[in-house]
Amino acid sequence: MAQTHILGYPRIGARRELKRAQEAYWKGEIDQPALLAAGSQVRSKNWQAQQAAGLAFTTVGDFAWYDQVLNHSLMFGVIPERFEQGAADNRLDQYFRLARGRAPSGEPVAASAMTKWFDTNYHYLVPEFSGDQQFQLNAEWLLAEVKEAQSLGHNVKPVIIGPLTYLWLGRGEGSSLDLLPRLLPCYVELLKQLASAAAQWVQIDEPILGLDLPQVWRDAFAPAYENLAKASGSKLLLATYFSPLRENLELAFALPVDGVHIDAVRAPEEVAPAVAALNKRQVLSVGVINGRNVWRTDLARWQRELSPVAEQLGDRLWLSASCSLLHTPVDLETETALADIRKQKFAYSRQKLDELQTLKHALEPGAKTLSAFSKTESRSEADVREELASTWRAQAYPERAAVQSTRWQLPLLPTTTIGSFPQTDVLREVRRKFRNQEISQQDYDAHLRAEIAEAIRRQEILGLDVLVHGEAERNDMVEYFGEQLDGFVHTGNGWVQSYGSRCVKPPIIAGDISRPHAMTVQWSEYAQSLSKKPVKGMLTGPVTILNWSFPREDIPRALSCLQIAKALRDEVQDLEAVGIGIIQIDEPALREGVPLRESGHKEYFDWAVGCFRYTCSQVRPDTQIHTHMCYSNFNAIMDAIVALDADVITIESARSDLRLLQAFAGDGGGYPNEIGPGIYDIHSPNVPERAELVKRLHQLLKVIPAEKLWVNPDCGLKTRNWAEVGSALLNMVEATRTVRAELV
Structure with missing residues (x-):
């Protein structure tokens, strides 16, 4: 048997009991015995589930x-x-210092x-x-x-x-x-x-x-x-x-x-x-x-x-x-x-x-035959690749860069952020009330407008060059779009761990995908109306939406990706129509979708890169397309990243001591367009010192021409609080001004 x-x-x-206990411990709201007890309870329930299932x-x-x-x-x-000093006598705190750079005891230190x-x-x-x-x-x-x-x-x-x-x-x-x-x-x-x-x-x-x-x-x-x-x-x-x-x-x-x-x-x-x-x-x-x-x-x-x-x-x-x-x-x-x-x-x-x-x-002798599943016949990946074959922007990057420079008149080393700002307890509570129909759509929208206005105000004070609206309306960069698009199923408790206490709730692709209405336009247009500086439109790219969702199993993933790309292309066109001229289409999950065997790489990149380019294929040359990618081994996929042909790419690199940057500025030519390596780590609560950021900018300028270098954090700031964000961004902007003055 x-x-x-x-x-x-x-x-x-x-119900994410461990996440809540971890974060309560880090904040000093519970002591270590309480955290240990929470972990023991989770383990016990996990073991009991396995035993009960036989x-x-x-x-x-x-x-x-x-x-x-x-x-x-x-x-x-x-x-x-x-890490050897500071919390060595407290093994659990030493563990958390390694993971996030800070724990209830011990001195802050650069995280692993x-x-x-x-x-x-x-x-x-x-x-x-x-x-x-x-x-x-x-x-x-x-x-x-x-x-x-x-x-x-x-x-x-x-x-x-x-x-x-x-x-x-x-x-x-x-x-x-x-x-x-x-x-x-x-x-x-x-x-x-x-x-x-x-x-x-x-x-x-x-x-x-x-x-x-x-x-x-x-x-x-x-x-x-x-x-x-x-x-x-x-x-x-x-x-x-x-x-x-x-x-x-x-x-x-x-x-x-x-x-x-x-x-x-x-x-x-x-x-x-x-x-x-x-x-x-x-x-x-x-x-x-x-x-x-x-x-x-x-x-x-x-x-x-x-x-x-x-x-x-x-x-x-x-x-x-x-x-x-x-x-x-x-x-x-x-x-x-x-x-x-x-x-x-x-x-x-x-x-x-x-x-x-x-x-x-x-599988036991004499067992009853189980009922068979039905499968949906569909188009093949080859069909998708054929449809994507001619989806390119009409102008090459050098031509686009010239007209974009004329339109935007940005300073040397332009500063920006990746997109999201802190999701406060108040904002989460308002979202909960709206979800439970305790407040009206009108009241909810009014609160979101207030959050967006506050985000724009803070960025203006800090002196950032290209602003974002802060994504107050979004619960998650993929789940939000899944809720706006037809073809997705949304869960209430479908949480999975991304890292540490960070959990995400992937939507489920359950049908053909289409866009019934604009998804981000009203919020981006409102944010742009509050500032004379450019405000980026913020979209999650088709490959990331696919890879961070639970996909269908009855059709090729490439077909679902193409359906998402078509919906996003319409969104890009609508953003451009209301005057949003810098649009960021994030693809942090491009790398993780790559087959682990090299023999499958070309087939994957044919449709993955094609879907990204399809999304922005209709924009004008003076519309600047950004993308963002998270920690990964970029060297193996550099050709595909270059093929995306985004005008500006931002990458997470601070935790790698900027080692990841070598792929983008290496002897092989690197990334030919503009690039913003993250100069500080947003996954740690530690605030970077101004002098440290000046030093990092000098390191970056040794491998990236000043006219192609952007300055930004590693990733979105959703998981941080405003005190950390304000101090870190102020140091980032001041460090940039210091280095700019040296370059003039």
Whole structure:
């Protein structure tokens, strides 16, 4: 009989209990014991959900106060020198200082770099390795959670990130692979400690096996796992996900592990080869429940395809989600915004546990055949690419830049922000009252106009050159547009973690997408009427709306993206018609949609870049198009970024110590148009010093011509408060004036 388990479960709590406890602790509203109690309660409920669903194992170790990669950095003593003073006697505060640069105790410090977890919208904290990096194991937290779960009667399966993946995710001097001999003894000791804690199985995640790995990294797996297998008193389950294994399939199954997990949602074609590669003592874990979407699984399909596998393997077949359920909301039963007929189509994390059990029983001898799903036949990605083939602005950038310069007359090093301003408690309360029909549309609009007017007033006082309206009307940069467009379904509690305590509520694409009315025009037009300075129109780009939504599974993603692009093109035209001449079309999710295998890049970029260009293809040459991108590995996609042909691009770069900038100003030509590298980190509450910003501007001017350099924060300021924002932006503007004076 097949077994069931999962790779991980959401850790925010069914109603974001952990988020609220974290933020209350950071503000000093609760003490550390209260925070610890909140975390314990979330873990207990997660474990109980798995046990109640009948899973064979309860996954332990997937909980994190901020990030699972940061958990491992603390566990192995990877603490950069700048964090060694201040809160070392308070391990949890030290953890938060690493994550966000500040905690209730300890001095403020520059936070760790942050980037995307493979091709997801989840951000992890990048391990920082020194040249003489030494590792020291302290698994107290993990062992305590194992003991905690066992005391509640759970059959635990601890999960850890594998040594090769952990090193791959980090950065330092030279190749991080050189650190493997120093790191492996910590993993050996960790496995010994988990075995002593009576963990029958240990799950080791090595998702880099789904990448195009250099041969030297592939060669490192066998000797590393031989060391781990010899030391481990537990059985080892090697987990891969997010991508096909391909040339690494035989490598994975040849390792001395007791089982291998494959992502059969991303690579269903690899189930048969995996069965063939399995040795007689290994289990095969097949991820058939989509851990990254909310649609119910076609269980009839998997009953049909896995029945012969179940007959062949028996209890050596394990059923699971494709990846950790971290990327899906917690429990559909908490939803109040969805009608029952809608709920029948969806499965959040809790319901996915039930799907596993349903499939398990469906694979038993004599089980009833499950009802089949119907699929929608649709246009192909090739059709979409053909439609996008000629969607280019009529004028090249140099010609556009000349007429834009004449129109806007901006100073050298123009200052701006990325778009959003703080969403205050008062604003959230007004939005709640409007949503609950406690105030009228007229009263709600009046409050939004007051918020926008205040944002414009503050920017005028600060002396910014290009203003924004502040996005007071928006709950989220994607959810807002999903609510305005036909074809989307909106949830009340469909929250997923983006980073730390930051959660987002992705809309669900459930039909063909169209724009029934203008979405941003009235607010942008009103904001522009309050100032003689240009006010940017603010849109989220088609690729980001797609990638940060739960997509349809019955049509190509490219088709949904084209539908969004058509709707946004109409919005761009309407903004231009009311005099908005600088329009920002944000694409922070362009990179994360890229297939992890290089062989899929061209197909993706053909339609992703095409959809962005389609959105702004009709604008006049003197209309300036901006875009924004978040933390990512830009080097690999620089050609695609250049192909977007935005007049100005802003990027997050401060947490990387401006290293990301090298892709945009490197020897290969970099970004040919104008660029605004974020000069301070908005994800930290720390306010940058003026002298520090002057120094950064000097660094930027060494690689970017002054006439092409914009000055701006890393990202939107929605999550900060006005006191932090005002001080930081004032320092940014004054630093810019200082450097301008030097250049004249």
